Amino acid sequence: MTKQEKGLWVTVVVLSVGVIFMGAFILRGMNDSGMDAGSDASEKEEPVASIAGEMISEKQWVDALKTRYGNNVLMDMINRQAVLAEARLQGLTVTESEVNKELQSSMEGYSSEQAFYDEMWNQFDMSTEDLRAEATYHILLEKIATKDITVSEQAIQEYYDEHEEDYKPTRQFDLSMIQVDDLDSANDALERIEDGEAFGEVAEDESTDEYSRESKGRLGFVEENDPFQPEEMLKLASEIEIGDVAGPVQVGEHYIIIRLNDIEEKQGMTYEEALEDIRMMLALNEASPLTEVEQQLRSKYGAETRVHMERPAS
Known part of the structure; x- marks a missing residue:
């Protein structure tokens, strides 16, 4: 996988998970504001919108969000808890510079850093903090997936030599x-x-x-x-x-x-500067798919759901 391909792939991941973040944020807000155990049930029937004389209640809104996004949001929350638990067990951490580097990859193709952040906010309601949290999660997941994979220095050097054009200014x-x-x-x-x-x-x-x-x-x-x-x-x-x-x-x-x-x-990258990127890239090629790693972690930490979510009608 070339640097450009990795940048495009990371962008797709950020965008797709952004939709899940959006649903999670809305659901969390609704649960906090209108669905506390002590709140009056009638509040959930208060209209949040109206059109052509018909009212849309808060309950209808929340139920629709749960039906449309509920499965993805719940699974996303479970995955994050499992990854954090495994990271603590393995002593894995993420540095600020690693997060910055991950976000820089996602920004390729945008006219500026601010243009990237504006697009993520306008299209997906993802703040800078949301994006940094998503980058942190992705880095941790990759570290977990590759922690037992060893890539030789010879393999790294061969890859760099074969793709030297990708690392030139x-x-x-x-x-x-x-x-x-x-x-x-x-x-x-x-x-x-x-x-x-x-x-x-x-x-x-x-x-x-x-x-x-x-x-x-x-x-x-x-x-x-x-x-x-x-x-x-x-x-x-x-x-x-x-x-x-x-x-x-x-x-x-x-x-x-x-x-x-x-x-x-x-700027280009010297072999020393590109070494860790290449090592991770080659290790990921040998690792299990990240969705499979998430599934393994859910199983390891005994994930179970106590609600049944209906799939929306197609």
Whole structure:
């Protein structure tokens, strides 16, 4: 697994678990505020919303949340307790620098650290503290999964030599893009920009790429050798200066115009700096899947549930 693949994979993990965190947070809040043993039952019937003359009670809301997210939230809570218990037993800890490094991997592809945190909050209601807690959990789980696996220094050195390109310094281009379906449309868009219209406004009007059009053509930072980006676009970006607009250039069946917003130099990693990352990567390749490790820990610590959750109807 390359550094980039690991970064993408970690991002997926953070996002998917973020949904569970959201459900857990809401359920916890409801339990604290409206479902204490001493609270009056009528409070749960108080409306929290209304539409077309119909009321939605707090109880209906909480029941719907439990039905939709309950199984995942409960299992997530059990897993975390089991992992913490095993970490204490094994004397495993997580340092602040390890958490920072894990989060940095998740931030790859975002225009800035703040953009990453804003996205996590806006889309998943995950605060910085939530993200740090999730990173800590993930690191502990990996340490537990690999604690009995030994990776030789020779294997680490061989991996580094084979993937040396991944550890060299690279540049990242902060790009905006307009994609259209024919050359005439591309020239028309370029003419509008040359006449003084803002790149983002033209992108909103003309671009056929739905993802970037919603952000006024902004793609964010991409690595100069990103295998998931068109070579033609990256080559064009490498030939222009910050602030320049270039194109059109044909990419597959489309034509694109780009704007280079910024360039960021990304430091490489020496063998010594990459050693621990590679060791963990190779160890994880030999370890049981992390979901299986969680299952083993639940069994080890005698997890059991005393409620029955219905699966939502499909």
